[in-house]
Amino acid sequence: MKHSLQRIIALAAKELLAVLKDKRSRIVLIGPPILQLLIFGYAATFDLNNVPIAVYNEDRSAASREFIAHVINSPSFTLHGYIDSEHQITPLIDNRDVLMVMHIGPRFAANLLSGRSASVQLLIDGRNSNTALLAQGYVGNIVRDFNIDWAKRHNRPAPPATVTVRPWFNANLVSRWFIVPGLVGVLSMVITTIVTALSVAREREAGTFDQLLVTPLRPIEILIGKSFPGILIGVLEGSFILAMAIYWFDIPLRGSLGALYLGMFFFVLSGVGVGLMISSLALTQQQAMLGAFLFMVPAVILSGFATPIENMPYAVQLLTYADPLRYFLIILRGVFLEGYSYDLVSRYYWPMLIIAFVTLSFATWLFRHRMN
Amino acid sequence: MTPAAATRMRLRAMIRKESLQVLRDPSSIAIAIVLPLVLLLLFGYGVSLDAKHVRIALVVEHADANTASLTGAFQHSEYFLPVEFQNIQQAERSLEAHEVDGIVWLRNDFSSRLLLADDAAIGVFVNGVDANQARITQGYIEGLWQTWLTSYARDHGHELKMPVVLQPRIWFNPAVNSRNFLVPGLIAIIMTLTGAMLTSMVVAREWERGTMEVLMVTPIRLWEITVGKLVPYFVLGMGGMLLTLAMAQLLFKVPLQGSFLVLTATSALYMMVALGMGLLISSVARSQFVAGQVALVATFLPAFMLSGFIFHIGSMPEPVQIITHIVPARYFVAILQTVFMAGDIWPVLLSNSAALLLMMLLFLGIARRNARKRLD
Numbered sequence: 001m002k003h004s005l006q007r008i009i010a011l012a013a014k015e016l017l018a019v020l021k022d023k024r025s026r027i028v029l030i031g032p033p034i035l036q037l038l039i040f041g042y043a044a045t046f047d048l049n050n051v052p053i054a055v056y057n058e059d060r061s062a063a064s065r066e067f068i069a070h071v072i073n074s075p076s077f078t079l080h081g082y083i084d085s086e087h088q089i090t091p092l093i094d095n096r097d098v099l100m101v102m103h104i105g106p107r108f109a110a111n112l113l114s115g116r117s118a119s120v121q122l123l124i125d126g127r128n129s130n131t132a133l134l135a136q137g138y139v140g141n142i143v144r145d146f147n148i149d150w151a152k153r154h155n156r157p158a159p160p161a162t163v164t165v166r167p168w169f170n171a172n173l174v175s176r177w178f179i180v181p182g183l184v185g186v187l188s189m190v191i192t193t194i195v196t197a198l199s200v201a202r203e204r205e206a207g208t209f210d211q212l213l214v215t216p217l218r219p220i221e222i223l224i225g226k227s228f229p230g231i232l233i234g235v236l237e238g239s240f241i242l243a244m245a246i247y248w249f250d251i252p253l254r255g256s257l258g259a260l261y262l263g264m265f266f267f268v269l270s271g272v273g274v275g276l277m278i279s280s281l282a283l284t285q286q287q288a289m290l291g292a293f294l295f296m297v298p299a300v301i302l303s304g305f306a307t308p309i310e311n312m313p314y315a316v317q318l319l320t321y322a323d324p325l326r327y328f329l330i331i332l333r334g335v336f337l338e339g340y341s342y343d344l345v346s347r348y349y350w351p352m353l354i355i356a357f358v359t360l361s362f363a364t365w366l367f368r369h370r371m372n
Numbered sequence: 373m374t375p376a377a378a379t380r381m382r383l384r385a386m387i388r389k390e391s392l393q394v395l396r397d398p399s400s401i402a403i404a405i406v407l408p409l410v411l412l413l414l415f416g417y418g419v420s421l422d423a424k425h426v427r428i429a430l431v432v433e434h435a436d437a438n439t440a441s442l443t444g445a446f447q448h449s450e451y452f453l454p455v456e457f458q459n460i461q462q463a464e465r466s467l468e469a470h471e472v473d474g475i476v477w478l479r480n481d482f483s484s485r486l487l488l489a490d491d492a493a494i495g496v497f498v499n500g501v502d503a504n505q506a507r508i509t510q511g512y513i514e515g516l517w518q519t520w521l522t523s524y525a526r527d528h529g530h531e532l533k534m535p536v537v538l539q540p541r542i543w544f545n546p547a548v549n550s551r552n553f554l555v556p557g558l559i560a561i562i563m564t565l566t567g568a569m570l571t572s573m574v575v576a577r578e579w580e581r582g583t584m585e586v587l588m589v590t591p592i593r594l595w596e597i598t599v600g601k602l603v604p605y606f607v608l609g610m611g612g613m614l615l616t617l618a619m620a621q622l623l624f625k626v627p628l629q630g631s632f633l634v635l636t637a638t639s640a641l642y643m644m645v646a647l648g649m650g651l652l653i654s655s656v657a658r659s660q661f662v663a664g665q666v667a668l669v670a671t672f673l674p675a676f677m678l679s680g681f682i683f684h685i686g687s688m689p690e691p692v693q694i695i696t697h698i699v700p701a702r703y704f705v706a707i708l709q710t711v712f713m714a715g716d717i718w719p720v721l722l723s724n725s726a727a728l729l730l731m732m733l734l735f736l737g738i739a740r741r742n743a744r745k746r747l748d
Contacts, residue, residue: 022659032669040677042692046421046504049687067536093543094717096706099686117537126545127709128553130421130504131684136540137511147535156535163492163517165510167500168467175503190668198661285660286573287399294407301414306682308505310427310473311420330470337501338468 007217011225018202019195019229029195029233033187037241041183041249044306045175048134052080054098056089061109067120070146071102076138093125100124100135115156169337180249181332182305184241185325188264189271189299192234193292196275199226201288219367223360226279227272234268245336255335259345263331266352270324273359280366299323304330324352382592386600394604403570404608405615408562412616415558416624421550423508425453429463429472432456434480438524442478442494445520451512467499474498474509487525492517544629544713552627555620556712557681559613559639560704561672566609567646568653568671569664575601575654576663598739602647609643610636620712630711634721638711641728642704646671648735649700655742675701680709703727 020026053071057064072079080098083089092098103121111118122139126132150156170177203209212222242260245251278291302309302316303325309317320326327348334340373381394400430446432439446454455472457463463475477495479485485493496513498506525531545552578584587597617635620626628635649671657663677683678692679701685693696702703724710720 022661032665036669036673039692039695040673043677043688043696044683045687046683047687048684051686091719094714095719096710112535115533117533118535119537119539122538122540124540124542126542126548127713128680128684129542129545129548129550131687132542132545133511133548134507136538136542137507139540140511140514140538143534143536143538150535163494163496163514165496165498165513167498167503167506167510170500170503170506173500173503173506178502178504194665194668198664202661284399285664286397286577289573289660289664290399290403290407294402294410297407298410298414302418307419307421308423308502310425311423312418316418333501 003216004218004221007215008221008225011217011222012228015199015226016229016232019199019233029191029237033191033237033241036187037183037244041176041180041244044179044183046130046134047173047175048076048131048138050078051076051100051131051135052098053077053100053102054080054083054089054092056083056086056101056103058106059104059108059110063109063112064104067104067108067146068102070142071139074138074142076135089123093123096125096127098125099131100139102139112150113154176249177251177337178333179306180245180251181336182329184238184245184264185267185303185328185332186300186305187241188234188238188268189325190296191237192230192268192271193275193278193296194289195233196227196230196272197278197282197288197292198285199229200276200279201282201285204283205285220364222367223276223364226276227269227360230272230275231265231268234271235264238264238268251336253336254339256341256345257335259340259342260331260335262342263328263335263345263349263352266349266356267324267328267331270352270356270359273356273363274324276363277359277366280363299325302326321351322355324355327351378591379593379596382596383600386592386596387603390601391604394608400570400574404566404605404612407565408558408612408615409619411558411562412555412619415554416551416619419550419554421504421508422548423505423512424451426451426474426509426512427453427455427472428474428476428509428513429466430454430456431458431460431463431475431477433459433478434482436483438483438486439478441524442520445516446476449512449516452516464497467497470499473505474513476513486521487530551624552713553709554682555616555624555626556708557679557705559616559708560642560679560681560701561675562612562616563609563639563643563646563704564671564675564701566605566612567643568650569667570608571602571605571647571650572653572657572663572667573660574605575651576657576660579654579658580660595740598651602651605647605650606640606643609646610639613639613643626712628712629715631716634716635708635711638704638707638721638725638728641725641732642700645700645704645728645732645735648732648739651739652735652742655739671701674699678702679705681705700728700731703731 019029055068057068071077083092083101089101093101101123103123105119105121108118108120122136124132124135167173200209217225246253274295275292278295279288282288282291302312302320303323304320305325309320309326312320331340331345331348334344428446430443432443443454443456446452455466457466460475460477463472463477466472467475475497478493479495482493494517496510498509500506542548578587617628621628650667653666653670654663657666675681678696678699681701685696685702688696707721707724710717
């Protein structure tokens with residue numbers, strides 16, 4: 001037993017050195033994750049800000065100008081300019097100079113003052129369907145507020161009250177609160193899987209894997225030793241991004257940090273398991289990279305990181321049960337925003353542990369198989 | 373043998389060697405074909421920003437004809453999957469447990485409050501963790517409520533007159549289907565994978581294995597090595613584009629409004645840019661591990677996150693928007709979204725193509741400068 005432990009520690013130390021010794025390898029472990037976190041933390045947003053719009057106002061009344069002011073003063077929209085003929089609309093939208101053109105007809109004020117409905121036409125660029133829907137929604141909100149205000153000031157019967165929607169956990173609906181906790185999971189998975197997947201493949205290409213065969217190390221000891229750098233780097237990386245999320249991005253952490261860490265450990269373990277499985281199947285580094293990729297890309301896309309699992313077809317939703325990131329994302333968002341603690345988080349530990357167990361067992365079996 | 377004929381012979385040999393290498397290496401084929409297919413299937417079927425069948429809890433404290441009418445409206449709508457509850461506490465617990473994504477609360481004074489101006493008759497809560505989906509759900513609920521209320525008012529003799537009424541028209545994508553803009557953007561991702569990632573790893577592998585040294589002692593010129601290497605990957609990349617186009621049209625019914633010629637020409641241009649990036653990365657990183665990582669961070673992830681493929685560039689913070697100007701995929705995604713959904717809009721196509729041309733010359737120029745026929 002003591003000898004076994006000594007052998008494992010020796011292998012683990014050697015593995016860690018192999019990763020850290022190469023200067024370029026070191027840079028790649030530290031630089032990119034920071035860069036990725038900063039850029040994607042800020043870039044990944046579904047919110048709508050400073051959308052350029054153009055206004056075609058055929059009715060030069062005070063009423064129309066007041067309405068336009070309401071729209072332009074919103075932080076969601078920026079005025080690109082006024083146009084005075086219909087021909088100018090198409091090129092502006094086609095060339096993406098504006099996302100939306102607001103067209104107010106000549107009888108706007110007349111209709112308003114006489115108690116009829118005044119219609120405003122919105123022409124929206126639908127090339128990004130999500131943005132188009134959001135823009136339409138934002139103008140809709142502005143219109144509702146304008147209607148209530150107008151009715152009050154002109155002694156008209158007020159329209160029925162609009163629904164006030166109260167969002168739980170994220171009152172201002174900031175996209176970043178959803179994406180950045182997710183990045184903790186995504187970035188640590190990327191690093192863990194790549195480091196681990198390339199470890200055996202690199203040795204195989206260099207021929208040093210065969211040298212392991214003449215050592216007293218048993219397959220399971222090799223497995224544990226090779227897991228070590230992946231787990232260590234994964235957890236350190238995850239912690240770093242976690243710290244950035246809390247202190248740089250100001251994402252509130254409402255739940256139990258301990259529960260999150262335990263989840264992170266199990267998650268990294270499953271990532272290492274997958275990495276080792278890929279590593280033992282791949283004969284070259286390129287194959288290992290490819291395998292890591294083929295796992296990571298669907299894992300991220302199907303995890304609910306950016307687009308909800310609920311929107312996926314049922315068959316695809318079933319696939320997501322095999323994705324460890326899916327569970328870790330629920331834990332991350334639950335602990336950050338919903339205040340989860342161990343009791344609510346623990347049900348998500350088991351799937352990740354099962355995935356880790358299955359992949360690590362498979363990797364061990366492959367090691368044994370390939371080594372003979 | 374004349375110099376020109378010698379060049380042709382060496383080029384042919386180089387291209388043949390590279391092509392054989394690709395064909396005999398299953399992982400190259402996998403990156404160039406399997407991965408694009410996987411991405412296409414995932415994005416075509418898996419990714420959707422359009423919420424359908426949103427699960428909401430309907431709390432009806434006092435059932436009457438009006439509440440029945442409203443709950444019926446929710447049940448008939450394809451946007452909602454309503455679940456009825458008797459009291460708000462049960463519904464809240466359901467929301468906490470993620471069984472539903474929103475709550476619509478019809479209190480027991482529902483019918484008497486219907487046309488009041490000071491407070492809406494229904495209370496609405498949504499789970500705000502996924503801000504985007506929360507906004508969409510909110511929009512759906514408001515839309516359904518507005519429609520129902522208007523018809524209720526009409527049935528009871530009031531004509532609900534809103535002072536200002538919106539008439540929205542969505543150009544290019546009237547069905548407002550997120551797949552229509554996600555699938556064309558995928559062409560950029562796939563080409564980046566083949567052109568930048570695969571190429572950079574392939575050339576780095578030659579350096580690592582020492583076969584580059586072997587090439588150096590042959591009479592083959594440096595530019596002939598380069599061209600010979602890039603030709604098969606160019607072909608693979610264009611193949612990937614055609615595959616995506618075929619699947620987009622046949623399987624996902626994504627329309628191509630613009631011309632096939634324009635699509636092919638701009639794709640070829642972007643492929644050259646991607647190859648230039650791959651070449652540049654491989655000349656800087658002499659090992660596959662580093663080349664792969666750098667390619668991932670410098671080409672694939674920016675193409676995914678910063679190109680406008682899925683996240684709208686105009687909504688990003690100013691400094692990040694500036695950074696997107698050096699991401700080649702940004703220009704190509706703009707071209708793709710326009711050509712597929714809007715048609716051949718020349719100002720957009722020409723300005724973005726010019727940017728791509730500039731980047732291609734830049735990358736190839738730097739790679740040329742870095743490459744020397746030496747062993748260090």
